[in-house]
Amino acid sequence: MLLSESYAKKQWTSHERKAAQARAFTENREYILPLRLDDTKIDGILDTTGYIDYRKVHLEKVIDLIVKKIYQYNRDNGITYEIVKVEDVFQKQAIGVNRGRPITDKDMTTECPACGTMQLLSEASLSLDEDDTIYTCKNGCQPIVVVSRPGLVAWPGRGYRLGEHAIRNTRNIYVKTENMRVPMIINASKAALMKLRPSS
Structure with missing residues (x-):
């Protein structure tokens, strides 16, 4: 109310x-x-x-409380969330559609900050944390990319808004298909894994 x-x-x-x-x-x-x-x-x-x-x-805290309440209601009533991949977000936003085939997680490379392993997003393991999709390093080190729940605000340094989702990546993501001369870069978000917005 x-x-x-x-x-x-x-x-x-x-x-x-x-x-x-x-x-x-x-x-x-x-x-x-x-x-x-x-x-x-x-x-x-x-x-x-x-x-x-x-x-x-702060508005972010209000949104978080509302989302938690909705999440709890959904869980209590058997409403589940689904994994949303970075490639799904790209396709919803029609990113790369004029370059031939759709861009997929197999076209995106990033580095794990913990072990330094370069890997395709398709090699990372996927899981849900409430309604955020988590990409974890293929060696199990730590999360490397988060696709936020719909509607989450991407504050400066935490991620990039693409349609209804925000992408939060700990290291640069390099996007390159066979039809691209140079890769597209999604710059790293220094606060990608922070749960709460720092007070200013």
């Missing part, structure tokens, strides 16, 4: 709040995530009700 002066003035928000509170009571679990935008008093919301204050919490 986005608690604000506008929220308090609308009839449908009151109906929405009552329905959500009834469901939370019936299911006897945390269900509502109030986000306070200003200090307007909202009927039915006690001063002791926990909430997030948008004025005091």
Whole structure:
């Protein structure tokens, strides 16, 4: 619930709040995530009700909390996420389509920062961390590339936004097909593996 002066003035928000509170009571679990935008008093919301204050919490943290709540709901209800490869992101954005065949993970090379092994993305092992796709060094050292969940903000130094996903890579990714004279480079993200945005 986005608690604000506008929220308090609308009839449908009151109906929405009552329905959500009834469901939370019936299911006897945390269900509502109030986000306070200003200090307007909202009927039915006690001063002791926990909430997030948008004025005091960084937007990235708000997004992360919402995503975690949705993830938990999906997990509780059997909704699963799928691995999204870098090649999938490229194809959705039509990157390289005018160069012949689609670009695949077999056309992308990067280095593991831990062991220094150069490898194709297709050689790395793939897994899911909640709803992020993780490419791990083929030697098992560490993650080398992360394809973010849809909608994640790519802050400076953490990755590159391509459509609904962000790609976060610990070392440069060199993209080259047989039809390309020079490789395309996705520069390394210095904060590629950071979970939380550093405070400024």
